[in-house]
Amino acid sequence: MDKRVREITDQFKGSATRLIGIRPSHAIAAVDSPDQFQAVVVDDIRIGLYLKIVTANSPFAILVSTNEKSDAVEIYDGLRIYPDLTPNALSRTPLEILEALVGRFGLDLRVGDRNGRFFYDELVPFAEGQPVQLLSGAGTHAPEQFVVEARIKVIEEEEQRFVRVALAYGIDYVLYTAWLKSHGWRSP
Numbered sequence: 001m002d003k004r005v006r007e008i009t010d011q012f013k014g015s016a017t018r019l020i021g022i023r024p025s026h027a028i029a030a031v032d033s034p035d036q037f038q039a040v041v042v043d044d045i046r047i048g049l050y051l052k053i054v055t056a057n058s059p060f061a062i063l064v065s066t067n068e069k070s071d072a073v074e075i076y077d078g079l080r081i082y083p084d085l086t087p088n089a090l091s092r093t094p095l096e097i098l099e100a101l102v103g104r105f106g107l108d109l110r111v112g113d114r115n116g117r118f119f120y121d122e123l124v125p126f127a128e129g130q131p132v133q134l135l136s137g138a139g140t141h142a143p144e145q146f147v148v149e150a151r152i153k154v155i156e157e158e159e160q161r162f163v164r165v166a167l168a169y170g171i172d173y174v175l176y177t178a179w180l181k182s183h184g185w186r187s188p
Contacts, residue, residue: 005072006031015147016078019173020180021188022062026052027075030064038094039068042121042166045151048073049094051081058183059083061090063097065149077149079171082183095120098169105179107170111152112163119168126154126161147171 008024016022030052040047046068053061061081067074079101083089086100099118106117112124151166177187 002032002073004069007072007074009067009074009076011149012075012077015173018188019147019177020078020080021185022078022080024075026062027064027078030062030078031066031073031075034064035061036094040095040120040167042151043153043164045153045164045166047151047167049098051090051094051097053090059090060183061097063094063101065098067151077147079176080180080185082179101176102169102171105171105176107148107172109148109168109170111150111165111168117169119165121167122165123155124163124165126163147173 006028008027012024012027016027017024030050031048033052034050035053036051038049040049048066048068050064050066051061052064053059060083063079063081064075065077067076079098081089081097081101085097085104086092089097089100092100099120102118108115108117109119111119112126114122114124148168148170150168152168153164155162155164
């Protein structure tokens with residue numbers, strides 16, 4: 001059994017608990033006994049994606065995202081996933097499920113010089129003279145509720161700057177929670 005401390009972050013409390021209703025105890029249970037686990041390691045950034053399938057009247061899964069440290073697992077975010085997200089949704093890898101969710105409910109973002117909705121394991125150029133705005137998006141078209149998760153760092157090599165992206169995406173919570181409600185989910 002993993003002896004690292006489980007820490008619930010403010011990010012998790014603000015989005016997963018407050019907006020989606022995922023209890024910290026459920027996220028910890030997903031980390032402690034996942035049905036699937038996938039490590040995302042990019043340079044020194046270590047992310048854990050844990051998937052726990054919940055059998056209920058309407059089966060669903062909890063997808064938990066963590067910062068993996070040597071002495072702690074920081075529980076960073078949690079999402080509720082239903083099987084109709086994509087064909088064979090609950091048998092896909094956690095990263096594939098997350099990418100499908102972002103494909104359906106994601107926000108357009110800009111990381112360095114690139115636009116997209118889902119960034120994974122990328123080295124993105126950062127133009128000379130560009131303001132120090134590594135991540136942008138949504139802007140004036142931002143939904144009422146949204147979350148952006150970004151695990152990035154700046155790298156400078158021979159006077160060229162790059163954004164090293166382990167994982168970055170945004171989710172429109174207005175669209176996402178409407179989908180959850182179509183499955184009988186009720187707002188916390």
